[in-house]
Amino acid sequence: xxxxxxxxxxxxxxxxxxxxxxLAVASFNSGNxxxxxxxxxxxxYSELFRDGVLLPLxxxxxxxxxxxxxxxxxxGTMAALGIHAMGKQLRQLTLAVTNIPLxxxxxxxxxxxxxLFAFIGQTLxxxxxxxxxxxxxxxxxxxxxxxxxxxxxxxxxxxxxxxxAALDLGCTPIQAFFKVILYEIMPGVISGALMSFTMSLDDxxxxxxxxxxxxxxxxxxxxxxxxxxxxPKIYALFTLLFxxxxxxxxxxxxxxARDEKRTNQARRIFSAGRRRVxx
Amino acid sequence: MKNKMLAxxxxxxxxxxxxxxxxxxxxxxxxxxxxxxxxxxxxxxxGQYGSILFKSAWLALVSSxxxxxxxxxxxxxxxxxxxxxxxxxxxxxMLPMCMSFLLRTLAWVALLxxxxxxxxxxxxxxxxxxxxxxNDGAVILGMVYNFLPxxxxxxxxxxxxxxxxxxxxxxxxxxxxxxxFGKVVLPLSLPGMISGxxxxxxxxxxxxxxxxxxxxxxxxxxxxxxxxxxxxAYNPNLGAAMSLGLMAVxxxxxxxxxxxxxxxxxxxxxx
Numbered sequence: 171x172x173x174x175x176x177x178x179x180x181x182x183x184x185x186x187x188x189x190x191x192x193l194a195v196a197s198f199n200s201g202n203x204x205x206x207x208x209x210x211x212x213x214x215y216s217e218l219f220r221d222g223v224l225l226p227l228x229x230x231x232x233x234x235x236x237x238x239x240x241x242x243x244x245x246g247t248m249a250a251l252g253i254h255a256m257g258k259q260l261r262q263l264t265l266a267v268t269n270i271p272l273x274x275x276x277x278x279x280x281x282x283x284x285x286l287f288a289f290i291g292q293t294l295x296x297x298x299x300x301x302x303x304x305x306x307x308x309x310x311x312x313x314x315x316x317x318x319x320x321x322x323x324x325x326x327x328x329x330x331x332x333x334x335a336a337l338d339l340g341c342t343p344i345q346a347f348f349k350v351i352l353y354e355i356m357p358g359v360i361s362g363a364l365m366s367f368t369m370s371l372d373d374x375x376x377x378x379x380x381x382x383x384x385x386x387x388x389x390x391x392x393x394x395x396x397x398x399x400x401x402p403k404i405y406a407l408f409t410l411l412f413x414x415x416x417x418x419x420x421x422x423x424x425x426x427a428r429d430e431k432r433t434n435q436a437r438r439i440f441s442a443g444r445r446r447v448x449x
Numbered sequence: 450m451k452n453k454m455l456a457x458x459x460x461x462x463x464x465x466x467x468x469x470x471x472x473x474x475x476x477x478x479x480x481x482x483x484x485x486x487x488x489x490x491x492x493x494x495x496g497q498y499g500s501i502l503f504k505s506a507w508l509a510l511v512s513s514x515x516x517x518x519x520x521x522x523x524x525x526x527x528x529x530x531x532x533x534x535x536x537x538x539x540x541x542x543m544l545p546m547c548m549s550f551l552l553r554t555l556a557w558v559a560l561l562x563x564x565x566x567x568x569x570x571x572x573x574x575x576x577x578x579x580x581x582x583x584n585d586g587a588v589i590l591g592m593v594y595n596f597l598p599x600x601x602x603x604x605x606x607x608x609x610x611x612x613x614x615x616x617x618x619x620x621x622x623x624x625x626x627x628x629x630f631g632k633v634v635l636p637l638s639l640p641g642m643i644s645g646x647x648x649x650x651x652x653x654x655x656x657x658x659x660x661x662x663x664x665x666x667x668x669x670x671x672x673x674x675x676x677x678x679x680x681x682a683y684n685p686n687l688g689a690a691m692s693l694g695l696m697a698v699x700x701x702x703x704x705x706x707x708x709x710x711x712x713x714x715x716x717x718x719x720x
Contacts, residue, residue, distance in 0.1 A: 171626070175526035179538070182523050186545050186597065189556030192566065196559075204559040205566045245459055252456025264456065267463050270471075273647070275655030275699055277672050278692045281679060282470030285689065289473060311466045314459065368547045374658075379679065392551050393658070400555065408552050415547050419540050427533060 190412060197405035204405075214406040224388070224407055231371055231387040234302075238309035239366035245310070246317025247359055251351075253318070254325040268315045276312075280379030283308050287380060300382030308380045309373065313366035320365065324358035477689035491690035498674060498691060505671040506698050508585060509654035512592035513646045516600040519593065520645065524604035525634075539605065546598050551658060554591055558662050561587055583665040591659040596652055600645040607641025608634070643706050651699055671695055 192204070197215070201208030218224060253264050271279055283304075291299035332354065336346035352359075374389035381390050392404065481488045527538045545553065560566045561581040568578040581587060611634060619629045657672030664670070669677075671691060678688030 172526070172529070175522045179523045179526045182519060182597070183538075183541055185594070186542070188560070189553040189594075190545070190548065192556040192559055193552060196556075204556075205562065205564060205569060245462065248455040249459030252453050252459070255452035256456070260453075264460065267460070267467070270463075270467050273651060273699065273703060275651055275672075275695055277655045277657065277675055278474070278696055279467075279470075281675065281688060281692050282474045283466065284679065285473045285477060285685065286466070286470040288685075307466060311462070314462070318459075372547060372549060374549075374551060389549055389551060392549060396551060396555055396662075404552065408549065412548060416544065419544060423536050423540055426536065430532070 193405045194409045194412065196402060197409045199402065202399075202402060204400075204402075214402050215410075218403040218406045218410075221403060224391075224403065227386060227388045227391050228407070230385060231389070234305055234309055234387060235367050235370040238306055238313055238370045239363050241306075242310045242313035242317050242366045243359060243363040246314045246362060247321050247355075249314070250318050250321035250325060250355075253322060268318055271312050272315045272319075276375040277379075279312060280308070280376040283311070283376070284379040298382055300380060302382075302385040304380045304382065305377060305385060305387065308376050309370045312373070312376055313370060316365045316369065317359075317362035320362035321355055321358040324355040328354045474689045474692055477686050478693050479690075480686060482684055482686045491687050492693075494687055495690050495694050498671070498694070501669060501674060502671050502691075502694055502698060504668065505654050505695075506702070508588055508592065508670070509650050512589050512596065512653045513600075513649040515589065515593050516597050516649045517642060517646060520597055520600035520604055521638075521642075524601050524608055524641075527601075527605050528608040539602075542598050542601050542605075550595050554595065554659055554662050557587075557591060557594065558582065561590075561663070582663060585664070585668070587663040588660050588670075591663045592649075592653045592656065595656075595659065596649040599648040599652070603644045603648065604638060604641040607638050607644075611637050639709070643709060647703055647706060650702060654699060655695055 195207070196204045198210055198212070199207055200211035200213070249264075253261055256264065287299050287304050291297070328351070332350050333346050336350045337343065341349060372389060373387075374393060377387055377390050378393060381387065395401070395404065478491055479487055479489065481490065523542075527535055527542075530538065558565070562568065563578060563580070563582065565581070567581060571578055615633055615637070616629055619633045624632065654670075655672045655675075657670065657676045660668070660670040660673055671694070675688050675691045675695065678684045678691065
């Protein structure tokens with residue numbers, strides 16, 4: 171059975187990566203048709219770097235992703251601390267609100283924000299309010315729940331005595347927060363930030379409803395492109411992004427493995443020491 | 450404790466950018482496009498789109514169940530690997546989620562087209578080309594492909610958390626491996642199955658890109674129709690009414706599924 175699952179898993183992984191391979195091969199293809207291999211070329215990559223449109227759009231996407239994930243992480247971590255201190259009823263109500271953007275279809279979130287911005291634009295008598303700030307607001311809004319849901323479990327797992335110990339040892343509450351609590355919940359904060367960053371970088375549906383012509387992100391422009399025949403330099407960009415993300419992930423994987431090894435070693439030394447003390 | 454106040458900026462943000470926008474959707478759904486008067490016309494018009502809504506829900510349901518059948522063995526296999534291998538496989542499953550789903554869907558178009566990669570291969574074998582694209586099957590394939598990781602990851606994290614002592618106890622009490630799986634592992638992974646199905650169903654039912662690229666031109670899904678009301682037909686009132694219809698479908702399905710699991714709502718989405 172386990173052998174069957176193993177083969178099945180490999181097949182599923184191939185299924186997941188077939189489109190990536192198709193796009194990567196297309197980025198080296200000298201013909202314009204993605205389905206016909208004509209010959210090998212690197213000119214797609216040089217075209218990409220000479221191109222004045224795609225790279226600035228990638229820059230726009232990165233700016234929105236960085237700013238929205240940072241704001242969402244700050245606001246969301248504060249919110250998680252607040253939720254952690256709440257009573258049961260208030261907490262359930264807040265979590266219900268947090269679940270709205272998560273369970274609502276993205277298109278509904280996009281449409282509702284578009285209507286809100288149109289309404290604000292009308293009342294302020296501004297012709298086109300849509301642009302950088304509306305994108306940023308939308309991205310912060312859909313990122314916030316991810317931050318809260320990854321920080322909150324860390325707060326629940328945290329030993330409450332740790333904070334008291336820090337206070338007993340002479341920390342002010344603020345010092346206790348920065349030296350003890352923040353340290354304890356940091357893995358949750360980081361994974362929330364990373365998750366928001368990737369969600370924001372690749373978001374298309376919500377951005378599509380709240381972007382303005384002056385500030386366009388890469389996924390939105392790709393959508394506008396795909397209505398016409400696509401230029402192969404986009405495949406080159408895709409391949410480069412794929413390699414970058416792959417390398418970042420492998421690096422994180424290795425760091426995590428090293429970390430785990432170290433904690434295990436520390437634990438072994440610690441428990442050996444303790445055994446010596448007790449005997 | 451004063452700490453509670455830390456959540457205030459967040460609550461204000463959510464009120465302004467989540468609750469009020471939804472209230473505006475309601476307002477638009479019940480007002481007329483031209484006169485701005487209160488009307489039920491949009492809701493009545495929604496009836497014409499009932500079959501589209503039903504079809505979207507049906508395709509999304511089929512895709513969710515396929516994702517469950519395909520995703521479960523994968524999640525189960527990953528959960529049984531060594532920690533190092535687990536991390537690596539987890540990464541491989543997550544990676545596609547970070548790449549542009551527009552381009553990946555486009556790659557499927559290149560594979561499935563009448564003159565696409567697969568059909569060219571079939572022709573060189575001397576066989577007749579197959580109608581692989583512009584049908585419901587292709588749409589389901591696109592949905593399963595795009596949302597499969599959303600099924601595998603929650604399933605994996607639930608299977609991982611199953612206490613190995615429960616499995617040992619079942620074995621000690623005389624269960625064979627099939628019984629252990631059927632009576633212990635499968636029931637305990639039900640929460641992961643529910644959250645996985647939810648996480649596939651919601652984006653699948655509301656998608657508009659996959660159906661545009663892989664579906665036949667005659668069959669639009671509810672996402673396509675909503676998109677066109679806002680982007681080309683400029684009837685935001687009807688679009689708002691359709692959004693309400695879509696939300697009704699989604700929340701009904703989630704409520705039905707949570708009834709199965711007796712979920713408290715807090716663990717509804719766990720990645």
